[in-house]
Amino acid sequence: MVNHVLPYSRLFEPNVAGTAELIRIALTSKIKPYAYVSTGSVGGQIEPSAFTEDADIRVISPTRRIDSGYPNSKWAGEVLLREANELAALPVGGVSLRHDPGRHHLRGSAQRGGQLHPNDAFPAGHRHRARLVLSAGRRWQPAARPLRRGYQSNSFAEAIAALGAGWSTDSRLTT
Amino acid sequence: MVDGFETYHVMNPHDDGIGLDEYVDWLIEAGHPIQRIDDFGEWLQRLRPASVPYRIVSVGTRCSGGCRYTIHTPMVCNPKSRSAHRLGRRIGSVLQSEKRKSAPTRTIQTSRTSRRRSSSKYVADLRLLGLL
Numbered sequence: 001m002v003n004h005v006l007p008y009s010r011l012f013e014p015n016v017a018g019t020a021e022l023i024r025i026a027l028t029s030k031i032k033p034y035a036y037v038s039t040g041s042v043g044g045q046i047e048p049s050a051f052t053e054d055a056d057i058r059v060i061s062p063t064r065r066i067d068s069g070y071p072n073s074k075w076a077g078e079v080l081l082r083e084a085n086e087l088a089a090l091p092v093g094g095v096s097l098r099h100d101p102g103r104h105h106l107r108g109s110a111q112r113g114g115q116l117h118p119n120d121a122f123p124a125g126h127r128h129r130a131r132l133v134l135s136a137g138r139r140w141q142p143a144a145r146p147l148r149r150g151y152q153s154n155s156f157a158e159a160i161a162a163l164g165a166g167w168s169t170d171s172r173l174t175t
Numbered sequence: 176m177v178d179g180f181e182t183y184h185v186m187n188p189h190d191d192g193i194g195l196d197e198y199v200d201w202l203i204e205a206g207h208p209i210q211r212i213d214d215f216g217e218w219l220q221r222l223r224p225a226s227v228p229y230r231i232v233s234v235g236t237r238c239s240g241g242c243r244y245t246i247h248t249p250m251v252c253n254p255k256s257r258s259a260h261r262l263g264r265r266i267g268s269v270l271q272s273e274k275r276k277s278a279p280t281r282t283i284q285t286s287r288t289s290r291r292r293s294s295s296k297y298v299a300d301l302r303l304l305g306l307l
């Protein structure tokens with residue numbers, strides 16, 4: 001559940017208990033690989049240079065400040081998966097939408113009409129921009145402004161599907 | 176999964192220099208009646224209905240409770256934030272290999288033209304959904 005307003009207590013059940021339940025399913029009878037989509041906002045409490053693809057989240061972020069609920073709930077899911085991987089050899093593939101301070105945005109489908117979520121950051125922002133009457137002048141110093149380096153969501157949906165297909169045929173899973 | 180746990184950072188390593196200012200430019204060029212006011216103070220004066228509670232905040236600070244609207248001061252960001260493309264190499268290589276399979280949808284949106292196209296597509300989609 002993606003919601004940057006709700007507190008951790010409200011996101012605990014869908015994002016943390018929900019992940020735990022899916023881990024239980026993944027470990028029941030035949031072990032099934034777990035593909036987890038996380039968020040770059042997990043990195044909000046982590047030194048950027050430590051926030052790498054190889055890092056163990058339990059090492060680079062062992063404790064959390066209680067501020068925003070969503071990043072912490074996704075962090076907790078990552079911790080659970082690390083534990084499940086270590087304790088029960090659950091194969092885990094994590095795809096993290098890791099935005100940087102320059103605010104990368106995942107954009108909607110390029111092909112089909114009307115496929116957008118009106119509450120997502122970019123469509124919602126664009127809706128308001130299109131209704132603007134007065135716009136402030138250029139707000140960014142050209143050499144130093146944050147960029148909007150969007151990826152189209154199709155690319156990532158396909159990448160996740162391709163990665164997931166590889167995970168499910170991994171030899172580890174058949175043993 | 177060789178070691179049973181793999182993480183991919185999803186990022187676009189391509190720096191095409193486009194920010195929100197360009198999106199406003201494109202909307203203006205597409206005929207939206209948007210008036211730009213270069214002076215921040217003047218813009219604020221004209222924007223502000225007296226009855227609306229708002230607070231001006233600096234970028235990077237969060238407004239905690241109590242204020243319904245925030246207006247960001249003109250921004251200067253840390254150029255270091257642009258170096259984030261050091262991350263996300265794995266997903267980049269996956270996307271590149273996917274791209275080599277030459278399926279038309281497997282492209283990374285990189286050009287100014289495609290960005291501009293996505294801006295008008297958002298407007299068209301929002302209209303289609305009755306949101307504009």
